[in-house]
């Protein structure tokens with residue numbers, strides 16, 4: 485299954501190499517660290533309760549620093565059209581990541597309205613969560629398979645929690661997919677080996693404190709994903 489790259493976004497990953505998304509950048513130094521580590525995607529979090537939340541103006545300043553060839557992803561949670569209008573008008577973006585309770589119908593609506601590829605996050609805790617992956621693969625351009633957040637969690641993602649990777653080991657979904665949830669430089673090679681994923685996404689696992697990215701951990705994560 486080919487890995488999705490948005491039109492106009494430069495280099496594709498080298499054949500057979502795991503693609504890496506580093507999510508939750510908040511500073512220009514973060515952008516430089518991700519580019520130096522040779523990651524493929526950067527994510528900007530638009531969610532007020534997150535320690536990684538950025539304003540539209542901040543995201544714009546960060547996005548224009550991102551070198552060609554790295555896809556810029558906006559992470560939103562149950563966003564209104566009004567908010568999506570605002571961010572897509574101000575920030576040069578390549579992909580929209582929907583990380584809330586957006587229905588398949590809402591995913592289709594957003595795809596049609598903004599003309600950007602859409603990646604739908606789906607939380608997995610056990611087998612009963614797997615049918616949702618098939619439902620969303622019919623409408624989204626990519627899936628992001630994350631750990632289901634605990635009940636009453638403040639954040640629907642970015643909690644550093646992983647799920648039982650055996651649930652999706654060797655699975656295909658008809659669209660490209662990314663593994664997320666509790667990945668770290670220490671466990672990412674094993675996660676890739678166990679699941680067969682071609683893409684991984686990380687946020688808290690490459691931080692020294694909530695919302696503070698660590699360049700050395702980012703470097704080690706990218707290396708580990710491709711080892």
Ligand SMILES: O=C(O)c1ccccc1N[C@@H]1O[C@H](COP(=O)(O)O)[C@@H](O)[C@H]1O
Nearest residue numbers: 534641642643644665666685686687688
């Ligand atoms: O990172 C956040 O703060 C966040 C907030 C709201 C929704 C999703 C969020 N992050 C996404 O969750 C995955 C997993 O995070 P982690 O690596 O377990 O910390 C992350 O890759 C983001 O895409």
